[in-house]
Amino acid sequence: MVHMVKRSTANNHDFADLTHIFNPRSVAIIGASEKPGKVGQVIMQNYMDAGFQGALYPVNINAGEKISGYKAYKSVLDIRKEIDLVVIAIPAAGVPNVLEECGKAKANGAVIVSGGFAEVGAADLEEKIKQISKKYKMPFIGPNCLGVMDPRARIDTLFLPTYKIERPKIGGVSFVSQSGSVGSSTLDLISAEGFGLSRFISYGNATVVDEVDILHFLAKDKNTKVIVYYLEGAKRGREFIEVAKEVTKSKPVVIIKGGITETGATAAHSHTASLAGSYESYSAVFRQFGMTEAHELEELIYFAKIFDTQPLVTGNRVAVITNGGGHGVLATDAIYQNGLTFPQLTKESQKELRRRMPPIVNIALPMDVGGEADYKRFGDALEVLSTDQNVDAIMMIALFQTPGADEKLVDAVVNFNNGKKKPLVVVSTGSSYTQSHTKLMESAGVPVYESPSAAAKALAALISYSRYREKAV
Amino acid sequence: MGELLDYVSAYNLMKKYGINSIESKYVKSADEAIKFSKGRPIVLKGITKKAIHKTKSGLLELDLLTSDQIKGAFLRLSKKAQKFKPYKILAQPMTKQGIEIIMGGKVDSQFGKMILLGLGGIYVETFKDFALRVCPITRYDAKKMLEQLKSKKVIAPDQKSEKMIEEVLLKISKLLVENNIQELDLNPLILHDGTYDAVDIRILK
Structure with a gap:
C-alpha cells in the first residue's frame, strides 16, 4: 500500500512539466552497474536493449573508466552537459544528496526507483527530497516505483529484466499504475495482447508527480489514445475531478481502484455516511466524470482493447452470429445481463440473409450459421448485418474447433474490421489452435474474447462511454 | 465529528430550499401532543443524538389517533428515551403510505x-x-x-x-x-x- 503524503492545494491546477521525463534526449543512470543482479545493471541493460538514441551517462561513485562500454561518471556533476532525465537507483539514505547534485547539475527531471521512504515510515526522508525538488524546480516520479517506459521514445527505467517480462509493442494505450507489482504483471499481460503500448508509468509514492499531473500529461499526449489506470488513491480529489472531466471528453479512461475495503473506517453517524464510504465515492466520481471502472484486472484488458480498436457507438442493439448453438445461448444471456439487446432486423436484410444462407440456417438472432460454416458464410452474415440500420454492433462467435473455421475466416474478419463500419467483437474459446488464430486477429486490431460474457461487458463499457461523450461534449 | 442540528432548525432549512417536509413540533407533554393532533392521526418520535435508528431503538410511535393512544405513547416514549438522554419528543402528523x-x-x-x-x-x-x-x-x-x-x-x-x-x-x-x-x-x-x-x-x- 502506498503511503499518502499531502501536497499543498494552494497551487491549484499547477501541473508538473513532464516533457523531459517522457521525451528525454539525455539520461543519466545513477547507481548504474555492471554487476549482474544489481538494479542499476538491469536498468542500464534495458536502456541499451531498448535502443535509446540519446546520450546515456552511467553514474556510480565506485565507477572506473567505463560501465557497459559507456563513459562512466562518479557524480552527476561531472557530466557537465544538459541532462533531461536522471534515473536514481541507489539506497534511500543516499538519495537526498544525489538529488541535490542533480539539482545543481540542472537536470530537468528524475525518476527515483529506490524504495525506503514514506511507505516504510521514513516520511521525513521523503519530505527532504520533496523540498529539494521544489528548490530546483525539478519534478521527479517516485520514489518507490518502476518509473517509465516508452517503446516509441525507447526509454525504459524498469528494473525488470527483459527475459522475465515481455515488453509490449508500440501502440495507443498508456498504462499508469501507482503500484509497481500490479504495473509489471499487467504490463506482462498487455504484451500478450494484440494492442500496443504508448507509455507505461509507475509512480509509486507520488511525492511530487501525482495522478493529476500524469492524467493531465496523457490528456495532451498525441500518442495516447486510451488510458488504463490502476489507482489506489488520488491526493488532490477536486483537481483529479477537473482533469478527469477534461480527459474523458477526448479519450477513454479505464480505471481500477485498489484498496476498496476500508479498515480504519470510523463509525458513521448517518445512513448516508455508512453507505457511501471512501470506495463508493471514488466509484461515483469515475461514473460521474466518464471514466470506465474495471472491477478485475482482466477487465482492464477487456475494456482497453475494445476502446483501442473499435469506433464509439451509443446504440445497444447487438447482432450475434455464431457457429455454435450453446455459445449463442450464452451470448444471449450475456447480452441481456449487460443491458444490451438484440436488434429487430429489417425486412430487407432478412430477405438478403435468406437468399445467401443455406436453408438450415434460421434467420433469427442469435444467428447460428452452423457448425460447418466457412469464411464465406460468416463473411456474408457480417456484410448483411453490418448494413442493417437497426444493428449497432456485432458480436461474432467463431469457434475454431469446427471444420469450417480456419485462417481464411481470420482474413475475412480482419478485412471486415478494417472497414470499421460498426463495432465488432469476436468470441473464440479454445486452446492452442484457436489461440494461434485469435492472435492473428488481435494483432490486426480485432478485439477477441474468451467468453461471450467478457465480450458483452466490453461492448457495454464502449456504449456507456460513448453515451457519456455524447452528453458531455 | 459534527453536531446534530436541532430538528426544528433542520426542518426550517428544508423549507427555505423548498423541500417538502412534514410539519414538525416539539411537545413537552401528552396534552401538548393531543392539542397538536387536532383530530388527525399523529406520530411521536424520540429525538436524541445517541440513536440514529428510531425503529430499532423503539423511539417511534405510529398512527396515534385518540387521546388515550397519544397519552400512552407519550409515556412509553419518555420511558424508553431515558437511556438516550438528553432527548426531546417530536410530534408529526401521520404521513400517507408510500x-x-x-x-x-x-x-x-x-x-x-x-x-x-x-x-x-x-x-x-x-x-x-x-x-x-x-x-x-x-x-x-x-x-x-x-x-x-x-x-x-x-x-x-x-x-x-x-x-x-x-x-x-x-x-x-x-x-x-x-x-x-x-x-x-x-x-x-x-x-x-x-x-x-x-x-x-x-x-x-
Whole structure:
C-alpha cells in the first residue's frame, strides 16, 4: 500500500512539466552497474536493449573508466552537459544528496526507483527530497516505483529484466499504475495482447508527480489514445475531478481502484455516511466524470482493447452470429445481463440473409450459421448485418474447433474490421489452435474474447462511454 | 465529528430550499401532543443524538389517533428515551403510505460534498441500492442517479415522478453546497399521491 503524503492545494491546477521525463534526449543512470543482479545493471541493460538514441551517462561513485562500454561518471556533476532525465537507483539514505547534485547539475527531471521512504515510515526522508525538488524546480516520479517506459521514445527505467517480462509493442494505450507489482504483471499481460503500448508509468509514492499531473500529461499526449489506470488513491480529489472531466471528453479512461475495503473506517453517524464510504465515492466520481471502472484486472484488458480498436457507438442493439448453438445461448444471456439487446432486423436484410444462407440456417438472432460454416458464410452474415440500420454492433462467435473455421475466416474478419463500419467483437474459446488464430486477429486490431460474457461487458463499457461523450461534449 | 442540528432548525432549512417536509413540533407533554393532533392521526418520535435508528431503538410511535393512544405513547416514549438522554419528543402528523426513499449528503475527505439517492426506510441497509454523485450535480447527473438504481421502477414508475425526484435532488445539491453540513439524511422521504414529504431529517453540522 502506498503511503499518502499531502501536497499543498494552494497551487491549484499547477501541473508538473513532464516533457523531459517522457521525451528525454539525455539520461543519466545513477547507481548504474555492471554487476549482474544489481538494479542499476538491469536498468542500464534495458536502456541499451531498448535502443535509446540519446546520450546515456552511467553514474556510480565506485565507477572506473567505463560501465557497459559507456563513459562512466562518479557524480552527476561531472557530466557537465544538459541532462533531461536522471534515473536514481541507489539506497534511500543516499538519495537526498544525489538529488541535490542533480539539482545543481540542472537536470530537468528524475525518476527515483529506490524504495525506503514514506511507505516504510521514513516520511521525513521523503519530505527532504520533496523540498529539494521544489528548490530546483525539478519534478521527479517516485520514489518507490518502476518509473517509465516508452517503446516509441525507447526509454525504459524498469528494473525488470527483459527475459522475465515481455515488453509490449508500440501502440495507443498508456498504462499508469501507482503500484509497481500490479504495473509489471499487467504490463506482462498487455504484451500478450494484440494492442500496443504508448507509455507505461509507475509512480509509486507520488511525492511530487501525482495522478493529476500524469492524467493531465496523457490528456495532451498525441500518442495516447486510451488510458488504463490502476489507482489506489488520488491526493488532490477536486483537481483529479477537473482533469478527469477534461480527459474523458477526448479519450477513454479505464480505471481500477485498489484498496476498496476500508479498515480504519470510523463509525458513521448517518445512513448516508455508512453507505457511501471512501470506495463508493471514488466509484461515483469515475461514473460521474466518464471514466470506465474495471472491477478485475482482466477487465482492464477487456475494456482497453475494445476502446483501442473499435469506433464509439451509443446504440445497444447487438447482432450475434455464431457457429455454435450453446455459445449463442450464452451470448444471449450475456447480452441481456449487460443491458444490451438484440436488434429487430429489417425486412430487407432478412430477405438478403435468406437468399445467401443455406436453408438450415434460421434467420433469427442469435444467428447460428452452423457448425460447418466457412469464411464465406460468416463473411456474408457480417456484410448483411453490418448494413442493417437497426444493428449497432456485432458480436461474432467463431469457434475454431469446427471444420469450417480456419485462417481464411481470420482474413475475412480482419478485412471486415478494417472497414470499421460498426463495432465488432469476436468470441473464440479454445486452446492452442484457436489461440494461434485469435492472435492473428488481435494483432490486426480485432478485439477477441474468451467468453461471450467478457465480450458483452466490453461492448457495454464502449456504449456507456460513448453515451457519456455524447452528453458531455 | 459534527453536531446534530436541532430538528426544528433542520426542518426550517428544508423549507427555505423548498423541500417538502412534514410539519414538525416539539411537545413537552401528552396534552401538548393531543392539542397538536387536532383530530388527525399523529406520530411521536424520540429525538436524541445517541440513536440514529428510531425503529430499532423503539423511539417511534405510529398512527396515534385518540387521546388515550397519544397519552400512552407519550409515556412509553419518555420511558424508553431515558437511556438516550438528553432527548426531546417530536410530534408529526401521520404521513400517507408510500414509497420510502433516502436522500442524503456527506463530505468525502477526497472529493468534498457528495449527494446520495437510494431506496429508503427499512430497506436502506438490506439492499444498499443507492447512487452517489459529487456536488453540485446537473440535471443529467440527477437523471443518471435515478437510472442507476435497481429499484428505479419502484421509486419512479412514471416520467412525472422521475422529474419530481430530479427536482428534489437538485434542491438538495444546492442546499449542501450553500451550507456548512457534514452529513444529511432524509430518511425516509415518502413518495405518495404524486408528491413527497421528508419525514425524518438528520443534519450533522
